[in-house]
Amino acid sequence: MAAIPNTLRIRNALENAIVEGVYLPGARLDPEALEREFDVSRTPIREALHQLEASGLVRVVPKRGTFVTEWTPSELAERFEVMAEVEATCGRLAARRITEAELAALEQVHQDCRRHAEAGEVEAYYARNSDFHHCIYRATHNAFLEREASRLHAMLQPYRRMQLKVRNRMARSFAEHDAVVAHIRGGDAEAAATALRDHVIVQGDRFHDLIAATRKG
Incomplete structure (x- = not known):
């Protein structure tokens, strides 16, 4: 019975470490080192890594080990393309369904970002x-969509984090957030969808900047 809470604890800790950049894309996860770090046997480590593989955050390479997922430029572009459409759907539904309390929470986070x-x-x-x-995602009031958006968001977090370190990207990101909030506040579903799609998609110069950032990392 102890393996279940241990597996969840280890999975959450490793997911957070990947998302926060402790383990960068391409980094190898050493099971023996993880056993020592979490003071557990191999079984919960193996189960946690299996769950992370299922979520797309790590890849198991036969005879080599487990690595934080690192995508080719074309694979990365495909995932950002899908994420942009998912976020657009979230924006569209949030603009229609957000409650006053949820809007106040969004506004507060937005001011913190500012x-x-x-x-x-x-x-x-x-x-x-x-x-x-x-x-x-929560403001869509669609639990399935919220889970899928959160899963994709976690999968791309290491790369979105790198993107923020590109020159002037943080200021542009906030300006894009500002437009998203205005459209959601005004209940303009299609404008909110377009603003979120444009915010997430990486094309042209933005894509080249992101690839350059991953190579620096």
Whole structure:
């Protein structure tokens, strides 16, 4: 029975470490080191890594080990394309369904993002940026969509985090958030969808900047 809570604890800790950049894309996860770190046997480590593989955050390479997922440029572009459409759907539904309490929570997170952006605090902005998107997912009042959006969001977090370190990207990100909030506040579903799609999609120069950032990492 102890393996179940241990597996969940380890999975959550490793997911957070990947999302926060402790383990970068391409990094190898050493099961023996993880056993020592979490003071557990191999079984919960193996189960946690299996769950992370199922979520897309890690890849198991036969005879080599388990690695934080690292996508080719074309694979990365495909995933951002899907994420952009999912976020657009979330924006559309949130603009129709958001409650006053949910809108107040979104506005508060947005103001926190403003403060961090103006102070140049990338890491703090990154954390609240994630909260911003999750506020929108919840406001769809569609539990399945919220889960799928959250899964994709976690999968792409290491790359979205890198993207924020591109010159002037944080300021542009906040300006894009500002438009999203205005459209959701005004109940303009199609404008909110378009603003979120444009915010998430990485094309042209933005895509080249992201690839350059991953190579620096």
